[in-house]
Amino acid sequence: MLKRRLILACSLVAASGVSMAQTYPNKLIKLQVPFAPGGTTDIIARIIADPLGKVLGQSVIVENKAGGGGVVGANETAKSTPDGYSLGIATVSTVAANPAINPKNPYNPLTDFSPIINIAATPNVIAVHPTFPAKDYKAFLAEIKKNPGKYSYASSGTGGIGHMQTELFKSLTGAFITHIPYRGAGPALNDTVGGQVPLIFDNLPSALPFINSNKLVPIVVAAPQRLSQLPNVPTFKEVGLEPVNRMAFYGIYGPKGLPKDVIDKINAGVKKVLEDPAVRKRIEDTGSLVVGNSPEQFAEQIKAEFEVYKKVVDSAKLRLD
Template sequence: MLAGAALAVAWIGTAHAQFPERTLTLVVPFAAGGSTDVVARIVANKMSEDLGQQVIVQNIGGAGGNVGASNVARAAADGYTILMGTVATHALNPLILKTKPYDPEKDFAPVSLLVLVPNVLVVNPQFPAKTVAELVALLKAEPDKYAYASSGNGTPLHLSGELFKSMAGVSMQHIPYKGAGPALNDVIGNQVPIMFDNLPSSSGHIKSGTLRALGVTTAKRAASFPDLPAIAETVPGYETYTWNALFAPAGTPADVVARLNAASKKAMADPEVIKRMNDFSATIVASSPEELGAHVKAEVAKWTPIVRDAHITLD
């Protein structure tokens, strides 16, 4: 009996040591073409080289990332189906949705926090405020006169605006759109004067002058726009960003998680990947599984009062 148990343990160890033996699927819980999709495809390509098996990116959009994330949470815990998670899938959605499709901590095994991607506060060039300080003064002088656009209720861009309102002590109306693209178009067209957007998607408009950037949302300035102040230089402590991280289903063996973590770290250290991430305004982190787990806990704690005070709930 004991010999049989020992053989079973040895066989399991051998099976894990050989991981991976077939193609892996990296689920992106959003449509193709967005920042999360771009990061996923860059990383998947390099991880494939190290793992010796192809990592295929599969886009499963819907419900702000919940459909794709739920699919991975329910997948076999063998490391062959993994998720490119974000602040939406692992902090905001679980707080906002009345029906919780998964637990962001209990239903996933953290693999690695890959990158942080700044958001940026932009305004139409005709808007009178040219700095964050001038915007704060304007909003305090004329409460609720001005509005800001976002990619939709409960999205990271919406919550970036709510956090700004809370920390700066200002008031402005929120205009939700069905995606960042339509919102950005209306800011450029001056239908709505203000928006928080992902820096990569606004960068071309900032450089061409069709948008005026007031500040990035990360604690420090973005390397791609060194002359653009951080909002925190005017509103101390303000910090939001989009992040991308790899998660496996809960229960995935520790050695499989370690193999995925090692492959992702090697990918993020590749000179070509570093260059593309810099071009993308992304800051590479390449964390340990434990650091990602702590990051998720911190993000949930950070956003809980903001979601509560803004009375944001979605069915």
Template structure:
């Protein structure tokens, strides 16, 4: 016969296993109540946001636009903690290992949240397992530009030239493993061309050398190139997103210019440690989206070359998953590795 429980206070007839199960359920209920209470009191202390970029970049600058409003609406200081390194892995690893209480969040981009899983042999965290999407902030379309001396001037004709003479044209981008690098790889794969890639430390230096004629082509972000494009010092072939940009309405998308289906956009958003209560995530998402929909904030972001992208946590999670699959295929085909 099964041994009866002798635990104090256990009713007659309950087995030891039943008593243990009851105590476990009670503990789980207590934990759930504690988490619910914590969510209802949230926030009651400063919130740290680990930004996986150095100060001054587009993602850092965009989030800092939102900080005053978030601090006011949440009733607590929102503190930016810049932790760049390893394509975003340094900062995001810190977030993944933090308590899931909503007081440590992360600002990550396409690298750390999607592409790095394929770029690095060893990752210090798993996006699906260790992180919880909160809100996408913005997208950053890139632009394919050329020095004014480069002929021809249309994307289709440029592709034809590159096909006829593989490895004769050079193209600059913002660094190995960056979204601009992956955009370049996708461009070559879809166009069926081979260009000589030159990696720079950032979009600015890549645009500067293209401006000076040291390299004929580049895929760079808008903040690094818009002024030179408007001045006629850089020739824009196409933008990399699926829509034309308000600041460059006459520049076609890659798809319009001859590469149907091409879509490559840099992006970034807020994530929390896995296990963060849904109520906290919903509160943060609502306040972030309200900030992104503010007319003055949107106007400032557009002048910075970024497009606000408010949405739900589920939409952000779905986007991360689709981007992870997409870039895994591009990286595998291009044989790109950063380890």
């Protein structure tokens, strides 16, 4: 009798999984951005959300949950029900940089999520307010090294990619600038553009409009080669700082235990969206590169990026402020 009950229970669980996959989605889907509005993560999420909702047949709404350099929002995604209705935007900050430097990080980036797809990769940039006394990399480095502690930089949050890469830049150059963390790139950009903070390390898509309108001056970029949008700005590799020359990424993940059929359905939906020339153009116009890989490839990318930043933290002896 017990054996028959166990068989029946297993059959019901299997049937419910099949049923869920067949009916998913049948209600609104939340896509959480772990930063304040206005940053690159928010931009990419909003480019994808509406067309993805049309492909899946249910609305996909973007919610912002800022705090802890992306940790607060990422942790909420990790702890959500694995039914496909609570998804999150995965960034280098949330799955690599912050977990690598923060021993109290509340989730494991390699085991507490179900990777679904990497949407895009994007360059990063150090930019300064137009009143900053230097306008190119050589003069910039000379200015901050000549005046240790005089200048500060804004980032999207403590432990985020902007914080980590700037601290690595400091350790490699011997420069000293003070970190001012914000609850996302949007607020950090606002204060840099407003002149309250003289420089920022940010993802290119959110900084580029201010660069194009001459409200920020680009100094150096993290990218495989010089960018068509900024042809006169060198890469970190060009200036001898290859370890800092790493791009950011923006993907979609859910909590661990997300059914494979649901993962595959979302992955296929995003890939279909990325086939739209208008969507691709909106992403590429930000300076980003469209990716659109498999869940397995994205999982490997997250693992590789985490290992890179763990080595950066250990070798440079980086610590939280």
